[in-house]
Amino acid sequence: MSGSIAEDSLSDGFFSDVLEGLDIALFERICSSRFRPIGRLPLWFKSFYSPVEHQQYDLAMQSAFLENFLIDAEAYWESPSDKRSGSRLASGVWSEGGETVARPLEAFALVAARRSLLAIVDLSSNFEDQRQVYQRARELALGQEKLALELSQKQRELQAALEQRVLNQESLEVIANTVAGNASAVLICDAMGRMQVANKALVDIFHIESGASGQRRSVLERWLQEAEGAYPEIKRVVTSGSYWEGEFESQGITGEKKWIRLNIGPVLDSEGTVSHYICIANDVTDVHYGNHGQERFEDVDPVTQLPNRHSFWRKITQLIEQATTQHQQLALYYVDLDHFKRVNDSLGHHAGDFLLNTFAARIAHCVKRTDIVAHLGGDEFAVVAQVKQLGNIETIAQRLLDSFIPPVTIDSTDFRLSASIGVALFPADGLDATTLMKHADLAMFHAKELGRNQCQFFKPAIGARFLNRLNLENDLEAAIQRGQFELYYQPQICLAEETFVRLEALIRWRHPEQGFISPAIFIPLAEESELIHKIGLWVLNTACAYAQQFAGQGIKVVVAVNVSACQARRKDFIDIVEQALQDSGLPPEQLEIEITETSFLEQMDEVVTMLSKLRRMGINVSLDDFGSGFSSLTYLKSLPVDNLKLDQTFVRELPDHEESRAITASVIRLAHDLKMNVIAEGVETVEQLDYLRQQGCDYVQGYYFYRPLPGDELPPIFDQIMEAGSIV
Ligand code: C2E
Ligand code: MG
Ligand code: MG
DSSP: OOOOHHHHHHTTSHHHHHHHHHTEEEEEEEETTEEEEESOOOHHHHHHOOOSBTTBEEHHHHOHHHHHHHHHHHHHHHSOGGGOOSSEEEEEEEEEOTTSOOEEEEEEEEEETTEEEEEEEEOHHHHHHHHHHHHHHHHHHHHHHHHHHHHHHHHHHHHHHHHHHHHTTOOHHHHHHHHTTOSSEEEEEETTOOEEEEOHHHHHHHTOOTTOTTOSSOHHHHHHHHHHTTOTTHHHHHHTTOOEEEEEEEEOTTSOEEEEEEEEEEEEOTTSOEEEEEEEEEEOHHHHHTTTTOOOOOOBOTTTOSBOHHHHHHHHHHHHHHHHHHTOEEEEEEEEETTHHHHHHHHOHHHHHHHHHHHHHHHHTTSOTTSEEEEEETTEEEEEEEESSHHHHHHHHHHHHHTTOSOEEETTEEEOOOEEEEEEEETTTOSSHHHHHHHHHHHHHHHHHTTSSSEEEOOHHHHHHHHHHHHHHHHHHHHHHTTOEEEEEEEEEETTTTEEEEEEEEEEEEETTTEEEOHHHHHHHHHTSTHHHHHHHHHHHHHHHHHHTTGGGTOOOEEEEEOOHHHHTSTTHHHHHHHHHHHHTOOGGGEEEEEEGGGGTSSHHHHHHHHHHHHHTTOEEEEEEETSSOOOHHHHTTSOOSEEEEOHHHHHTTTTOHHHHHHHHHHHHHHHHTTOEEEEOOOOSHHHHHHHHHTTOOEEOSTTTOOOEEGGGHHHHHHHHHHHSOOO
8 A cells, every 4th residue: 555644634735734723743653763744843843853854753863752752652553453552642741942942742652544653742831820830839949948048148158258267377266256156157177177166056056065176076077977978079079179068967966867058168278288177057957847847848959940959869769779679770970060160150140040951951851751860059960860771871971961062042142061971870880879979970070180071981990099189189299399290292283384393292290100190180180279380380491491402403393382271360470481481592483372261261351461462472372172162253353362273072073074074164264364373183084184184274283193202202303304394
């Protein structure tokens, strides 16, 4: 029999009109997960999904929700008619288009005239009633939330004020006097967690013996242990010198259970090491249980509408119990947005909330209905997915990373954000929720260290490395004095002249026990403290002296030096550069400063002024890793830079990947319009080189020509070039 329902019944357009009137998207299943529309598709449908070919749709690929439903639907369509339960199979409601107007949708699988049909229905209108009920519940919850917010704001202010006093080296005795009568509990400890200051509220609320300074099991240590149940990352956050705040259930000395809202602010000395911890705490048991001693009804995060940490914790515990008895595997993804704090600070909280909301909706679309997606607080999300096939674990990770690619438009400016993701698997990486969370958090932290915008799986070595990291920080101090740093140089080839005289200086650390440690790991560590300035100074001096040594042979080497955002923001940066040029005798036009976009995120005006000054001195400025972060093309024309360094992530995908091709071509065009040169990083194949050459790229750098080399391996290469006249 030829033809299908679509052709047979639509000839007079009657059926098509009926469907349109009902606003239903109807499909006939062609083969597994391929669907052909019957009649015209509603506009809303086309705004969410696009056909793959010949007007056919691969719905499982486009929606994680449908992917899940189609597994059940498949079984329904395949089963003999007398075995099918009911006249149709319903999917339950999900929503699509979270960023603008979310539409509640429901899908139905049915069989008519022995054809397998799928209908997708827009439930917007009858959803409105339900939405209003939810809205009222949220408003109640928000009232509660407001109380909590006011308290947390007070705690933060007190914490910041005390931090300033400790930094000003006021005596702890004086500080103790000023906080003695404060209603919030105040605890100040030394770096080892020993109690130095404890006010009356602390003693009253937590029944701590007054005057027991330096007691063996410190209050801080006990809190950290109690909070770790709900916040497995707490020790990592606090010991690495970051601020922490949250609520947890504590069992005081008397055994009475209390909910505590706690802030812990490590105070860093001028070397960047923790000298004190300032903790502010309040008993929030009443806020938690309301006046009736009931479980807090509010389980939804008001910004993202996702389950909050509290409810996540309950859900994951249940899911693990179920997985244990049913021998299932789970994957926990810990998702942390990259540089979110800066966006939030610079754009304001409304825009920040909008971004969180947008990404929450995108993340929720990456997994199935039965999986868990939660907003843990701040810029952190957690996803727990049941693993049916091992390959799915990576598919979901990729989907999550991809969900961050499309820019978010705020006030007609496009913002791009990425995320770092850590994954821990049940049962392989942990048998309980706390261990899994802790391991996923460490894997996420590792992803950040490796340069962000990526996903890392937990490995025992990562846990060990975190402990090592604390040691690394100490070792880093000694590394300069002990001469453990080396400077490598990677040539940049000028495509017009087919030769090179430009080098990028890249630092290497030869650790006595751990061997070579990548700058991708230790530079971010150094950036957290003052050490980056010492390291940066050493790099600048070494690189200038190196380039200048060829002057005698008539070779004019331009050397590019990477400069961290925090270095560039220092007031005396220009003086440091001037001094390095003077000491080495290197002419300014032979020095190039490489900065990344993050340098402009704070104090943009100052950085722009500083770079303009450098350029007036004759020094070149390059914008490194262009395209990897914010890459706002709108800003580009106002930045004082000579060269754009196209990020490796695009070059890697050339020439096959269409989007990377388009981006490369337009970046080169735009840069040339703005009178900038383009340097492509990470060129590894001849195909990449050919494409870049075709597009008019000015310089290339990558393993295809040279890896970064120790300084003494370059002179022979210079000699060869001088003889041959070119290298390409
Ligand atoms: P970057 O400035 O973007 O440097 C380019 C990185 O790409 C280098 O990694 C280089 O070894 C690597 N690379 C070059 N060609 C290829 C290629 O064909 N394929 C691949 N896969 N990679 C290639 P490296 O040396 O590990 O440095 C990593 C990052 O650490 C640098 O990224 C830079 O941001 C930072 N860094 C390195 N040295 C310094 C320094 O002296 N000061 C500061 N502040 N940061 C530095
Ligand atoms: Mg660089
Ligand atoms: Mg780069």
